[in-house]
Amino acid sequence: MVRNLPRGTVTMAKKKTIRNIPQERTPIPVQEPEDRVENFDEVALGYDLEKTLNECERCLMCPEAACVPGCPVAIDIPGFIQKIVDKDYRGAYDIVSDANLLPAICGRVCPQEDQCEGVCPVGDTLEPVAIGRLERWIGDQAIENGWANIPYIEPNGFRIGIVGSGPAGVACAADMAKAGCDVTIYEAFHKSGGVLRYGIPEFRLPDTVIDAEMENLTRLGVKIECNTLVGRLFTIEQMVEEMGYDAVFIGTGAGTPNFMGIPGEFLNGVLSANELLTRCNLMHAGEFPSYDTPLHLGRRIAVIGSGNTAMDAMRVCLRLGAEKVYCVYRRTKDESPAREEEIEHAEEEGVDFRWLTAPIEILGDEDGNARGMRCIEMELGEPDSSGRRRPVPIEGSEYDFEVDMVIYAIGTQANPIIGQTSKLKLNDWGYIEVDENLATSMAGVYAGGDIVTGGATVILAMGAGRRAARSMKAYFGIRDSEVVYGGAEERGDGALFGIEPVEKNFTRLRLA
Numbered sequence: 001m002v003r004n005l006p007r008g009t010v011t012m013a014k015k016k017t018i019r020n021i022p023q024e025r026t027p028i029p030v031q032e033p034e035d036r037v038e039n040f041d042e043v044a045l046g047y048d049l050e051k052t053l054n055e056c057e058r059c060l061m062c063p064e065a066a067c068v069p070g071c072p073v074a075i076d077i078p079g080f081i082q083k084i085v086d087k088d089y090r091g092a093y094d095i096v097s098d099a100n101l102l103p104a105i106c107g108r109v110c111p112q113e114d115q116c117e118g119v120c121p122v123g124d125t126l127e128p129v130a131i132g133r134l135e136r137w138i139g140d141q142a143i144e145n146g147w148a149n150i151p152y153i154e155p156n157g158f159r160i161g162i163v164g165s166g167p168a169g170v171a172c173a174a175d176m177a178k179a180g181c182d183v184t185i186y187e188a189f190h191k192s193g194g195v196l197r198y199g200i201p202e203f204r205l206p207d208t209v210i211d212a213e214m215e216n217l218t219r220l221g222v223k224i225e226c227n228t229l230v231g232r233l234f235t236i237e238q239m240v241e242e243m244g245y246d247a248v249f250i251g252t253g254a255g256t257p258n259f260m261g262i263p264g265e266f267l268n269g270v271l272s273a274n275e276l277l278t279r280c281n282l283m284h285a286g287e288f289p290s291y292d293t294p295l296h297l298g299r300r301i302a303v304i305g306s307g308n309t310a311m312d313a314m315r316v317c318l319r320l321g322a323e324k325v326y327c328v329y330r331r332t333k334d335e336s337p338a339r340e341e342e343i344e345h346a347e348e349e350g351v352d353f354r355w356l357t358a359p360i361e362i363l364g365d366e367d368g369n370a371r372g373m374r375c376i377e378m379e380l381g382e383p384d385s386s387g388r389r390r391p392v393p394i395e396g397s398e399y400d401f402e403v404d405m406v407i408y409a410i411g412t413q414a415n416p417i418i419g420q421t422s423k424l425k426l427n428d429w430g431y432i433e434v435d436e437n438l439a440t441s442m443a444g445v446y447a448g449g450d451i452v453t454g455g456a457t458v459i460l461a462m463g464a465g466r467r468a469a470r471s472m473k474a475y476f477g478i479r480d481s482e483v484v485y486g487g488a489e490e491r492g493d494g495a496l497f498g499i500e501p502v503e504k505n506f507t508r509l510r511l512a
Contacts, residue, residue, distance in 0.1 A: 016060050018125050025127035026055040033348040037318050040202045040286075043345060044108070052137045056085050058122060058129045067116040067131060072463035073171075075099045077116060077131055080138065093142045096135060097149050100462065101174045102167065102213045104143055105196060107136025108205050110459045111339055143212040150219050156180035158476055161245040163230045163418070166194025167458045168251030168449030170217055171465030172472075176249075177220040179469075179478050186228040189282060195253055195450075196458065198282040199274070201312050203319070231417035236424065240444055247444045247472050250432060251465060254450035256413040260304070264362025269298055269370035273305070273313040273409035286320050295320070298405025302326045302373050304359055305409035311342040313407050314351045325351050326403065330358040330378050330391040356380075358391065360398065362406050374400050412455050429454070437471040438464065446471060 014020065029045040030036075036043050047055065059081045067077045076095050083092035096103045112118075112132035120128035141147070158181045162169045165187040177183045191197055193210045218224065230236070230252075239245045257272030259265055276295075284291035301322050303314045306329035314325045327346070329336065332355050336343060347353065356378045363372035377397035380389035414430040425433045425441035431454065432447040434440055440447050448464030450456055473479075 018060070018122065021058045021060065021122070022054055023126055025058070025130055026051045026133075028130075028133055030345075033345075033350075036203065037315075037349045040319060042206055043203050044341075046140060047133055047137045052084060052134060055130050055134060056081050058126075060122060062121060066119040066121065067129075070116040070119040071099075072115065072457075072459045073099045073466060075116075075135075081129075081131075081134060084134065084138065089138065089141055090145075090147060092138045093147050094149060096138055097142070100135075100459075101170060101216060102139075102458075102462070103135050104139025104209050105167075105205060105213055106459050106462070107132050107134075107139050108209070109196075109200060111457055113339065115457075115459065139213075140209075143209065148216050148219055151178055153178060153221065154180050155182065156476075156478065158182065158246045158478075159244055160184070160472070161186065161239045161243070161248045162251065163236075163248065164188075164194055164251040164253060164449075164451075165192040165214075165224060165226075166196060166251055166253050166449065166461065168253075168461040168465040168468075169194065169249065170214070171462040172249045172251065172446075172448070172469045173222045173465075174217055174220060175466055175469035176472060177217075177222050179473055183221070184223045184225060186230050187224060187226045188229040190226050191282065192224045192226060194251075195255075198278040199309065199312075201277065201281055201316050203315070204312065229417070231421040236418065236422040236442065236445060240442070245444075247446065247475065249465070249468050249472070250418055250440070250445065250447040250451060251449045251461070252415045252418055252451045253461075254412040254431070254455050255415045257408060258411045258413060259408055260359065260410065262359060262361055264364055264370070267362055267364040267370045268368055269296070269405045270362060271405075271407060273303070273309045273407050274412065276313050276407055277309070277316065280316050280320070286316075297322060298370075298403065300324045300326075300403045301405040301407060302328050302359075302403040303407045303409055304328050305411075306331075306336040306338055306343075307409060307411070308338045308342055310409035311338050311346050313409050314346055315349060317405075317407075318349055318351070322405075326401075327351055327353045328357050328359055328373070328375065329353070329355055331380065331388065332356060335380075335388045356391070358393065359406075363400065370404055370406055372400050372402050373406060374398060412450070414451060414454075418451070437474075438468040439471060439475075444475065 031043050061078050065078045068074055080092040080095040100106055116131045117128040122128050160176045160181045160183045162173045162185040165185045169185055173183045173185055192214050196210055236248060239248050257274045279285035279293055279295055283293040285293040285295040288294055297320050301317045303310050306327055314327060317325050357375045358378055359373050359375050361374040362370055363374060365371045377394045378391040379394055381392040382390060384390040419426045419430055427433045432440055432451050434447050434452055438446045438448045446468040448468045449461035
């Protein structure tokens, strides 16, 4: 028997708890290993609508969601998930894109497990909500349907120069363009996207996704000048003093590879992962001679390092036809800095992992080509400054094995060109020194991302770009609707018509 409820009665949805949500994390479809190792098509195929809605049901909609401060750009994660549940997919995109211009990219390559998903309360008992996969789905919907949020922009007359079209530069450019500034990005390579383009293979991040996300930037009025190497064609000082830029943001990244300094690094067949990935991702080396970029890929390849870049390099080599690929890493799998998913995919594709192994020499033949590697086995000692257990060599455990190409993927140093050609203050490691507002030692010049912090993640670089944009707007006295200028208890009597003195209290006039 159904009892009629009085008019005006509101029925409340059952409160979500850890017990009544779907217990299993929704799996994402992937290409089979034996198929994907033969192509550069995307490995993870993404959720369909059914899987998306199922995973959304796993979100507890926490009133004080830990995932939001866990995101470097503070996406309203419960907000966009609720919009998906309500089947307001465009509304979900509006929420995500308000904080993140590149959701389809970040949903694919950001280490959510260490950020938003890492603090998800569901993860205390079950696997955390797959926030990254949901972000990717909504980003892909935007690309498929041509969604873009282009606000009304009132030009303010300020000109902004951005050095580098990677994630930091893109984020800064978008926020400054929305504020009404005339923004130009200078990119050294012939295509925009920075490390997103040259550093990440298409099987993880397709070029079509980068192209679509970058198009949204140009819709905001941002101009992108490729084949322009700042520091060689012109300097930062010239941008400020001669080219008419009111402010400059430097987001050049940390692109100079590290090597170990062991014997044999001068041999033919020894290169950095940066060089390999740039040749393949940006210059189509795998399609030689259709593209004039030789690679001379080895048959047996050792990659030194175990981060995401190392995983990318190894998996690219397999797809280009290498017979055997080794990962040489001085710690164990548990200490590996790569995403767990990337390690699993590399294992499935046939990479031979040599954990607790450190190279001590690269061996060459009479013609100066790499022919092998001499390694020593390691064991883990006490934790070092990174918090990980320090690898200690095991005496007498040296051994040789055959390789004809060695690829270094052990991190990067600061890109030196800007530091060499400007008077900006650098720190002891060659990175640009900035204050808490990301301002450099030169007035009106800001910097952020890997050129300040060293190698980090896409979303952290974007967060730095947005922080720099907020600082630039404050520098110009542009009202920033995203910044709260103190509560009523903090205000003095200086406010005029609700406008605080910190906002300069002026109106821009345009003379006829």
